[in-house]
Amino acid sequence: MNDVNAGFSAERMVFQEWVANQIAPHVAEGEWQALLDQVDRLRADSQPHRLARVFTAIPRNLKSVDKDLRITLAEADKRTGQLPLVVTDWPLVRLIRVWVLMNIPALEETAYVSLIERLFKYGEMEELAALYAALPVYDFPSAWRLRCTEGIRSNMAPVRQAIMVNNHYPSQFLDEGAWNQLVLKAFFTDEDIPHIIGLKQRNNARLAEALVDYAYELHAAKRTINPMLWILVAPFVDERAYRLMEQIILKSQQLHERKAIAYAFQMSSYRPATDFMTGNSELTDLLDTADTPWVGWPEQTN
Amino acid sequence: MCNYNERDRASMGQRVALELDLVKGFRFFDPHIHMVSRTTDDYQAMADAGVVAVIEPAFWVGQPRTGIDTFRDYYSSLIGWERFRASQFGIKHFCTIGLNSREANNEALAEEVMELLPFFIYKEGVVGVGEIGFDDQTAAEEKYYRLQLELAKEAGLPVQVHTPHRDKTKGTSRSMDIALEHGLDPGMVIIDHNTEETVKEVLDKGFWAAFTIYPFTKMGNERMVEIVKQYGPERILVNSAADWGISDPLAVPKTAALMVKSGLPKATIEQVCYQNAVAAFSQSGQLDEAMLNEKTSIDQGKKFAGNSVLRGGQQPRRDADSIIIS
Numbered sequence: 072m073n074d075v076n077a078g079f080s081a082e083r084m085v086f087q088e089w090v091a092n093q094i095a096p097h098v099a100e101g102e103w104q105a106l107l108d109q110v111d112r113l114r115a116d117s118q119p120h121r122l123a124r125v126f127t128a129i130p131r132n133l134k135s136v137d138k139d140l141r142i143t144l145a146e147a148d149k150r151t152g153q154l155p156l157v158v159t160d161w162p163l164v165r166l167i168r169v170w171v172l173m174n175i176p177a178l179e180e181t182a183y184v185s186l187i188e189r190l191f192k193y194g195e196m197e198e199l200a201a202l203y204a205a206l207p208v209y210d211f212p213s214a215w216r217l218r219c220t221e222g223i224r225s226n227m228a229p230v231r232q233a234i235m236v237n238n239h240y241p242s243q244f245l246d247e248g249a250w251n252q253l254v255l256k257a258f259f260t261d262e263d264i265p266h267i268i269g270l271k272q273r274n275n276a277r278l279a280e281a282l283v284d285y286a287y288e289l290h291a292a293k294r295t296i297n298p299m300l301w302i303l304v305a306p307f308v309d310e311r312a313y314r315l316m317e318q319i320i321l322k323s324q325q326l327h328e329r330k331a332i333a334y335a336f337q338m339s340s341y342r343p344a345t346d347f348m349t350g351n352s353e354l355t356d357l358l359d360t361a362d363t364p365w366v367g368w369p370e371q372t373n
Numbered sequence: 374m375c376n377y378n379e380r381d382r383a384s385m386g387q388r389v390a391l392e393l394d395l396v397k398g399f400r401f402f403d404p405h406i407h408m409v410s411r412t413t414d415d416y417q418a419m420a421d422a423g424v425v426a427v428i429e430p431a432f433w434v435g436q437p438r439t440g441i442d443t444f445r446d447y448y449s450s451l452i453g454w455e456r457f458r459a460s461q462f463g464i465k466h467f468c469t470i471g472l473n474s475r476e477a478n479n480e481a482l483a484e485e486v487m488e489l490l491p492f493f494i495y496k497e498g499v500v501g502v503g504e505i506g507f508d509d510q511t512a513a514e515e516k517y518y519r520l521q522l523e524l525a526k527e528a529g530l531p532v533q534v535h536t537p538h539r540d541k542t543k544g545t546s547r548s549m550d551i552a553l554e555h556g557l558d559p560g561m562v563i564i565d566h567n568t569e570e571t572v573k574e575v576l577d578k579g580f581w582a583a584f585t586i587y588p589f590t591k592m593g594n595e596r597m598v599e600i601v602k603q604y605g606p607e608r609i610l611v612n613s614a615a616d617w618g619i620s621d622p623l624a625v626p627k628t629a630a631l632m633v634k635s636g637l638p639k640a641t642i643e644q645v646c647y648q649n650a651v652a653a654f655s656q657s658g659q660l661d662e663a664m665l666n667e668k669t670s671i672d673q674g675k676k677f678a679g680n681s682v683l684r685g686g687q688q689p690r691r692d693a694d695s696i697i698i699s
Contacts, residue, residue, distance in 0.1 A: 123492065130497050131658065139667070192445070195452035195496045227457040 079177070083153075090170045093144055097163055099135035106133065106167075110174045117175050119189055126171055126190055127198065130164050142166055148239075154207035157237040157268070161204070165233075168201035173208050180211045191218065199225070200233040206240035213244060220249045223256055235262050242269020242373065251278045254303070258285065264299040265364040272373045279307035287315055298331030302365045305335035308344050317347065320354070327364075333357035334365065393422050393623075395630040399643065402665070403625045404428040404650035405504070405533070405565060405583065405612035408455055408466070409447075415615070415622040416462040417690070422626035426465040426665055428654060429455060430504040430533050433473045435617050441485040448493045456498060467660055469503030469533045470494050477517035478509070487520060494528050500657040501525070503533025504565065507544045510537060515551070522555045530657050532562045533583075536571065538590070545571040549578055563610065563653055566591060572600060576608060581653045585614040586624035594628040598635045606644035610653065 079087070095103055109125045130136070140163045148155035158166060175186065187209065191202055203222045206215055219241055222234045234241060235257050241250065250273050257264055264270070282300050289296050296319070304312055320332040333354050336344040348354060360366045401424045408416070408429050419427075429451055438444055451468040459466035470493045472486045494502060502525035507514050525532045532552065537544035545564060552562050559579035566585045567575060575582040584600065585591045597611060613624030621627065625646050632642045655661050691698070 124495070127495050127497075131495065134658075138664075193449070193492045195449075195498065196457055197497060199453065226454060229457070 083173070087170065087173050090144075090147070090166070090173070093142070094163065094167055094170060097136060097140060097142075098133055098167075102133050102135050110171060113171070114174055114176050117178065117186060119186055122171075122175065122186060123190060123193070126168060129167050129171070130197075133164070133167070136163055136167075138162070138164070153212065154239040154243060156207050157239065159237045159266075162197070164197065165201045165204060168198065169205040169208065172202075172205045175210075177210070180214060183210055184214050188218070196227050196229060199227070199230045203230060204233040204238065206234065206238060212240070215240070216244050216246075216249070219245060220252075223249070223253050228260065231256070231260065232262060236266045237268060239268050242267075242273050247273075247275060247277065251275070251281060254278055255281055255285065258282070258297055258300060261297070264297060269373050270303070271368065271371045274303050274306065276307050279304045279312070283312045283315070286312075290315060290319070295325075296328060298325075298327045299364055301328075301331040301335040302368060305338040306340075308335060308339040308341040310341075310343075313341060313343055316344070320347075329354075330357045330359070330363055331365065334360065334363075389631070389634070391627070392630060392634075393626060395633040396423060396626055396642075399423045399626070399629055399639075400425050400647050400665075401625045401629065402426045402428075402647045402650040403613050403622075404563075404610055404654065405430055405585065405614045406622060407432055407614070407616040408459060409434075409450060410617040411615060411622055413458075413462075414693070416459065416464060419622055419626075420462045420464055422623050424464060424626065426467065426650075426660075427459065428467045428469060428500060428533075428650070430469045430501075430535075431471050431473065432504055432535075432616070433475045437476060437479065438482070441482065441489065444482075444486050445489055448489070452493065452496050452498060465660075465665060467498050467500045467654065469501035469531075470496075470499055471502045471505040471521055471533075472517055473504060474506050474508035474514045474518070474535060474537075477514045478511055480513050483513065483517050487517070490521070490524060494524065494530060498659060499530070500654040500659045501531040501533050501563075502528070503531075503563075504535040505532065506535040506548050507537045508535075510540060510544055510547070518548070519551060519555065522552055522557055525561075526555065526557055530561075531654055532557065534562060534564050536564060536566045538566075541566075541568065542570050546574060549575065549580060552580075553578075561656060565612070566614070568592065569596065569600065572604060572609075576604060581608045581610060581649070583610040583612055585612055586628050587614055587618075587620050589619070594624070594631050597628050598632055598637065601632065601637060601641065601645055602635075606641045606649070608649065609645045610649045611645050612650075 113121060113125055141160045142158065142163050143160055144158040147158040156169070172187070175183070178186065187202070190198065194202055206219055209215055219234060222230060225231045235253055241253055245253065254267065254270070257267060282304055286296050286300055301316065308316070316332045316335065320329050323329050333348065336348045337358055339345060360368070401422070403424055406427050406429060408427060431448060431451060434447065448470055451470070456466040470490060472483055472490070477483050493499065502521050505518055505521045507518065522532060534548050534552070536548060549559070549564065553559065563581040563583050564575045565583040567582045572582050584597055586594050586597060591614070601609060611625050611628050613620060613622055615622040615624065629642050629646045651660070651662055651665065
């Protein structure tokens with residue numbers, strides 16, 4: 072048999088082993104050993120049916136794993152090579168599945184992509200969440216753009232969240248249209264907006280325009296507007312945005328909504344907005360960002 | 374399935390007012406219901422009535438499928454979207470996967486489906502092979518029934534057997550004989566849609582006997598009460614098989630309420646409306662009592678599933694008694 076580690080960079084090996092070490096303490100020794108054996112075989116021979124069987128059967132085979140156990144790995148994003156992985160409050164089984172996917176040996180692009188696409192095609196809800204959470208660790212990163220866009224359309228919240236929140240892939244690889252759909256959909260579905268990676272870096276005028284339209288729609292329907300919306304609109308405040316924002320900051324009973332608009336006015340280069348803040352000095356208190364979702368936004372780099 | 378002919382009111386027995394208060398605090402498990410055909414109102418009503426878990430067997434969708442992809446997408450929806458939809462109402466959703474008897478008659482397609490099944494039966498939440506068995510009792514139906522029994526045996530999964538509407542008694546005996554011939558433990562086989570005519574043989578042979586409470590065409594629940602009185606609660610399961618026809622997703626809680634009214638002990642009612650289903654299908658290793666006891670976390674993400682059942686920010690429960698929709 073060839074060296075089963077062939078095709079993995081040294082950094083990747085170190086990272087894989089590190090992830091394995093985080094998983095091992097939560098799995099009974101015998102079950103863990105059996106999984107390691109399976110993964111070794113997978114590294115040597117990644118036949119589609121072998122991968123599918125290992126990947127699908129993880130919860131079936133690891134009976135010792137506490138199904139409710141959620142795991143957060145502070146160091147996971149320090150990975151070198153490809154994109155960092157952010158493991159925040161994942162079911163352990165998801166992490167194990169992503170780790171298994173990291174062990175697929177080097178293949179040529181078509182074979183590699185079709186191997187993983189097959190798992191997507193037959194995936195149940197948790198499998199799909201793991202497959203999308205693994206976008207940053209797949210080989211041939213640019214090959215997953217359409218897949219990522221497709222996943223954002225999912226109606227299954229855990230699947231959608233695995234892409235939208237704490238995932239480095241979308242902001243690095245989606246074009247502007249697809250990125251804007253991700254952000255808009257995240258607002259529509261009340262996702263954890265501040266944890267969308269790349270929110271600041273990928274912010275753009277077209278997105279801001281669509282967000283303002285959405286804010287008008289919500290306002291007309293008397294529904295709540297997520298204050299993070301105004302943070303994204305801030306650099307692009309124009310006459311139309313300003314009209315609604317002014318109304319809300321004067322009338323809203325919700326502190327965060329008013330704070331977000333004050334902050335956006337302050338950050339804006341639109342003259343009436345900055346004038347509004349200087350003319351209403353009693354609103355200065357609203358600029359305190361402590362306990363708001365956008366605390367630290369000016370320093371944020373992605 | 375559904376008959377629209379007017380029935381003489383008198384032939385439908387005495388009308389009893391719906392009193393689900395009689396079963397307040399009960400937990401129900403409907404081990405046969407086709408939720409893909411049901412609305413969110415049904416999910417809500419089921420959750421309110423105490424249904425905590427369901428099994429959705431793969432079945433015929435009301436007209437024949439014409440290609441393998443629609444089978445795959447259907448199976449995918451049972452392990453994906455439908456499971457998620459149920460979770461939004463705090464209901465645990467399991468399924469059984471199989472090629473139903475009617476569509477076994479399209480042999481070219483049936484062959485392709487057989488190749489597909491192994492990709493689905495090992496998935497999380499798949500608690501059996503089903504619903505399979507006979508409809509017209511053709512040679513093709515028998516062939517694919519046998520092949521799927523072998524598949525279930527190899528996977529160590531329970532089997533959910535649909536028994537035919539026509540020539541039912543013979544079809545039921547034949548389904549059991551074939552299962553035994555393939556070496557299946559009758560304790561791993563749930564024979565569904567029983568009647569007064571089939572129950573004795575099913576129980577005597579050691580199989581689980583499931584009863585479908587379905588208006589007009591299958592069992593009525595007054596008859597169900599009599600059967601439980603006569604045979605006791607051992608190995609008897611009650612389900613609704615609610616689908617796209619005129620059927621009742623509350624059939625299990627309603628039958629339990631009637632059982633309470635009829636003076637059956639609570640333990641008996643719980644056994645046929647919950648416990649036996651857990652016992653039969655937990656043999657899959659995919660479900661257990663602890664799983665059903667844990668409170669389904671309708672977490673933030675699930676609760677505001679946006680472009681799905683519950684739209685962002687909207688109150689999860691609509692007011693059915695108001696003409697205002699907001």
